[in-house]
Amino acid sequence: MLHIINVLVDNHFGVLSRISGLFSARGYNIESLCVGITEDPTISRMTVAVNGDDSVVDQIIHQLNKVVEVIEVSDLTCDKHVERELVLARLSTKLNNRSDLLEVVSIFRAKVVDVSNEAIIIEATGSTEKIKAFIDMIRPYGIEQLARTGMIALARSNKNITDSE
Amino acid sequence: MAAGASKAKKAKKKHPKAGTRMEGAEMVLQVLADEGVDTIFGYSGGAILPTYDAVFNFNQDRKEKEHIRLVVPANEQGAGFMAAGYSRASGRVGVCLVTSGPGATNCVTPIRDCMADSIPMVLICGQVPRPAIGTDAFQEAPIFNIMSSCAKHVFLVKNEDDLEATVRSAFDIARSGRPGPVVIDLPKDVQQHFGEFKGEGLLEFRGYDQRKEARAETKLDRKDAAEFFKKLKKSKRPLIYAGGGVIMGDASEELRKFMHKFKIPAVTTLMGIGSVDTTDDLSLHMLGMHGTAYANYAVEDCDFLISVGARFDDRVAGKVADFAPKATEIAHIDIDAAEIGKVKAVTWSHNGNAKLALTSLVKYGKDVKTSFSAWNKHVKALKKTHCLNYNRDAELIQPAEVLETMNEITKGEAIVSTGVGQHQMFAAQYIDFKNPRTWLTSGSMGTMGFGLPAAIGAQMACPDAIVVDVDGDGSIRMNIGELETMTTYGVNVKVLLLNNEVDGMVRQWQNMMYEERYSGTDKNLHQKDFVMSAKADGFEFAKRATDRKKLKRYMEEFIAFDGPAFLEVMTDKDAMIFPMVGPGKNYKEMIVGDFMVAREPEEEVEISGIGETSMF
Numbered sequence: 001m002l003h004i005i006n007v008l009v010d011n012h013f014g015v016l017s018r019i020s021g022l023f024s025a026r027g028y029n030i031e032s033l034c035v036g037i038t039e040d041p042t043i044s045r046m047t048v049a050v051n052g053d054d055s056v057v058d059q060i061i062h063q064l065n066k067v068v069e070v071i072e073v074s075d076l077t078c079d080k081h082v083e084r085e086l087v088l089a090r091l092s093t094k095l096n097n098r099s100d101l102l103e104v105v106s107i108f109r110a111k112v113v114d115v116s117n118e119a120i121i122i123e124a125t126g127s128t129e130k131i132k133a134f135i136d137m138i139r140p141y142g143i144e145q146l147a148r149t150g151m152i153a154l155a156r157s158n159k160n161i162t163d164s165e
Numbered sequence: 166m167a168a169g170a171s172k173a174k175k176a177k178k179k180h181p182k183a184g185t186r187m188e189g190a191e192m193v194l195q196v197l198a199d200e201g202v203d204t205i206f207g208y209s210g211g212a213i214l215p216t217y218d219a220v221f222n223f224n225q226d227r228k229e230k231e232h233i234r235l236v237v238p239a240n241e242q243g244a245g246f247m248a249a250g251y252s253r254a255s256g257r258v259g260v261c262l263v264t265s266g267p268g269a270t271n272c273v274t275p276i277r278d279c280m281a282d283s284i285p286m287v288l289i290c291g292q293v294p295r296p297a298i299g300t301d302a303f304q305e306a307p308i309f310n311i312m313s314s315c316a317k318h319v320f321l322v323k324n325e326d327d328l329e330a331t332v333r334s335a336f337d338i339a340r341s342g343r344p345g346p347v348v349i350d351l352p353k354d355v356q357q358h359f360g361e362f363k364g365e366g367l368l369e370f371r372g373y374d375q376r377k378e379a380r381a382e383t384k385l386d387r388k389d390a391a392e393f394f395k396k397l398k399k400s401k402r403p404l405i406y407a408g409g410g411v412i413m414g415d416a417s418e419e420l421r422k423f424m425h426k427f428k429i430p431a432v433t434t435l436m437g438i439g440s441v442d443t444t445d446d447l448s449l450h451m452l453g454m455h456g457t458a459y460a461n462y463a464v465e466d467c468d469f470l471i472s473v474g475a476r477f478d479d480r481v482a483g484k485v486a487d488f489a490p491k492a493t494e495i496a497h498i499d500i501d502a503a504e505i506g507k508v509k510a511v512t513w514s515h516n517g518n519a520k521l522a523l524t525s526l527v528k529y530g531k532d533v534k535t536s537f538s539a540w541n542k543h544v545k546a547l548k549k550t551h552c553l554n555y556n557r558d559a560e561l562i563q564p565a566e567v568l569e570t571m572n573e574i575t576k577g578e579a580i581v582s583t584g585v586g587q588h589q590m591f592a593a594q595y596i597d598f599k600n601p602r603t604w605l606t607s608g609s610m611g612t613m614g615f616g617l618p619a620a621i622g623a624q625m626a627c628p629d630a631i632v633v634d635v636d637g638d639g640s641i642r643m644n645i646g647e648l649e650t651m652t653t654y655g656v657n658v659k660v661l662l663l664n665n666e667v668d669g670m671v672r673q674w675q676n677m678m679y680e681e682r683y684s685g686t687d688k689n690l691h692q693k694d695f696v697m698s699a700k701a702d703g704f705e706f707a708k709r710a711t712d713r714k715k716l717k718r719y720m721e722e723f724i725a726f727d728g729p730a731f732l733e734v735m736t737d738k739d740a741m742i743f744p745m746v747g748p749g750k751n752y753k754e755m756i757v758g759d760f761m762v763a764r765e766p767e768e769e770v771e772i773s774g775i776g777e778t779s780m781f
Contacts, residue, residue: 021313059503068370069373
């Protein structure tokens with residue numbers, strides 16, 4: 001099953017290569033990997049989505065915990081969490097059913113971020129599932145180019161009231 | 166850990182050189198001296214010149230006994246294994262100093278070898294100056310990337326102000342937790358940069374430091390001990406399974422106390438040899454693929470397996486599900502949380518330092534009464550009935566016989582290093598080891614060529630010990646250049662070469678699994694005269710034994726010789742190493758060969774021989 005692992009790391013030179021190297025050296029398959037600095041600029045957060053059974057993921061967490069720059073590792077899969085991914089899709093505007101497309105955009109609460117005579121770029125955010133559904137919906141309109149960020153995630157605090165999808 | 170703590174205290178006193186302005190290279194030497202380094206193994210070159218110059222200056226300014234000795238190998242791989250041998254034999258961090266590019270890449274094998282066997286070592290390699298990094302400069306190689314996959318940690322010193330703390334941190338990381346090799350990639354311009362020496366300070370690693378502290382505070386408490394003893398009291402046939410962690414964690418003394426207090430027999434892994442005295446009645450010697458039959462039978466029979474610093478690897482538990490099949494309880498003590506439950510599920514575990522854990526178990530078990538006399542009797546009978554043996558009537562000299570002959574003289578007191586292959590396994594089986602850190606072998610990586618340089622490093626760490634490199638003709642060729650290093654530095658190592666003119670171990674597999682198609686393993690067309698080679702490298706004692714009658718006398722002269730000595734013994738290429746649990750097989754399928762006694766199986770076991778397999 002797909003696990004979402006959050007890794008906090010010292011924001012040092014080469015840390016991404018250390019982490020991604022660990023995954024490839026041990027034969028783990030990364031579905032997506034996202035890195036960015038946190039509220040503390042000396043710390044980066046990596047969100048790794050990885051496929052594997054519980055014992056494999058357990059081993060991944062143990063191995064990550066041995067990397068010198070790793071501060072904290074948490075598996076968010078079973079905990080309540082919020083996950084988001086952003087996608088940009090460029091579609092040809094030479095389509096005659098643009099209004100249908102815009103309807104899909106609106107249903108998914110996506111937005112048009114660039115438009116020209118030739119092309120339209122749409123931005124959508126959401127869970128991986130929603131992004132997948134969105135891409136499936138716009139695919140018939142002819143996707144010219146697609147870029148995805150990969151998933152980022154944060155654990156929910158139990159008390160927080162969070163906006164639903 | 167104790168040494169680290171006292172250092173921390175010392176650091177509070179101001180360093181005599183604090184505030185002095187000096188070159189980066191000089192700072193490196195100063196930190197090495199502060200860490201107690203007395204020997205550096207390495208090879209010079211363009212990008213590391215400033216640091217070699219600093220070694221020269223450091224020694225020129227000091228009395229001879231304060232010198233940091235520089236040992237130059239024939240090849241940087243040799244330097245890496247010398248540092249590893251030094252570390253394995255002494256427990257101190259080995260240090261290796263090489264240049265950029267090929268100098269550094271030649272150290273990849275020893276670094277990976279140290280990582281796989283958890284050996285603390287610091288490798289400092291020169292790098293092209295910072296502005297040249299990434300330009301495909303002369304002797305540039307991406308060492309950070311290459312070593313990241315092999316080492317416990319790698320530093321590329323990009324900021325000259327971090328240099329001093331980086332070198333200090335490298336030692337701290339190498340020796341703390343599960344030990345391992347740390348690489349410092351050091352650009353030439355950083356070595357040349359002038360700055361102020363602070364005399365203290367480590368780099369901050371929030372996670373690693375916190376885990377280190379947490380581990381230091383993890384005690385095996387009364388409750389954990391009570392759980393353990395509940396299982397031990399229930400057990401009728403407990404067995405200690407000791408690994409390299411006992412040796413690296415300096416826990417041999419505590420393990421022996423624990424073993425004797427409760428009269429629990431012990432098997433050791435290849436890496437754990439020496440953790441208990443192999444001549445002890447409770448010692449069953451090595452288990453696993455080429456373990457003794459009685460050790461493997463004891464594993465089959467035990468109902469409570471107590472693993473200390475061992476990791477159930479594929480040479481021990483080839484078929485995990487069938488490993489220790491009657492053990493209803495398995496305990497595991499390990500410094501590395503990732504090893505607990507990685508291969509085999511356990512019913513009791515302690516993640517922490519083995520020395521402290523065993524001390525606690527002995528303390529809390531003071532009044533625990535156990536009696537395993539029936540089991541002890543059973544084990545004793547196993548040892549007698551299924552003892553090691555070989556063809557004693559053979560016409561040609563048998564490898565086991567050579568090592569038996571050596572053991573009669575060294576009696577478990579020598580430090581022994583090995584190459585990799587049949588000779589390594591024969592040495593593990595037939596030589597006794599009374600003390601930890603006296604058996605030096607490339608266990609996990611299985612690096613041929615390890616023996617010669619490792620013996621040099623070990624002898625330099627322990628100049629009063631008898632150090633023997635038991636080598637094979639295949640393995641010794643890999644780093645044969647280091648023969649000359651022995652005579653150059655007058656290193657008193659005994660090189661015992663078992664020459665069977667084949668790559669024996671691989672040939673044995675070809676014999677058993679590939680219908681005797683000896684692809685690439687026959688060396689009888691090779692022209693090398695090893696004795697002449699040793700003589701050419703300046704060995705005053707270099708002899709060859711082809712005749713059984715001379716073996717004992719040569720061996721005595723060889724061990725007694727004062728200085729580097731070389732003895733080649735021509736052995737039977739058809740001698741196979743047994744017992745053997747085939748790759749991926751369980752212990753019931755162990756083959757003992759024609760000269761040892763196998764046990765009648767309780768149930769029908771089909772020993773089909775070892776066919777071609779994807780298992781390795």
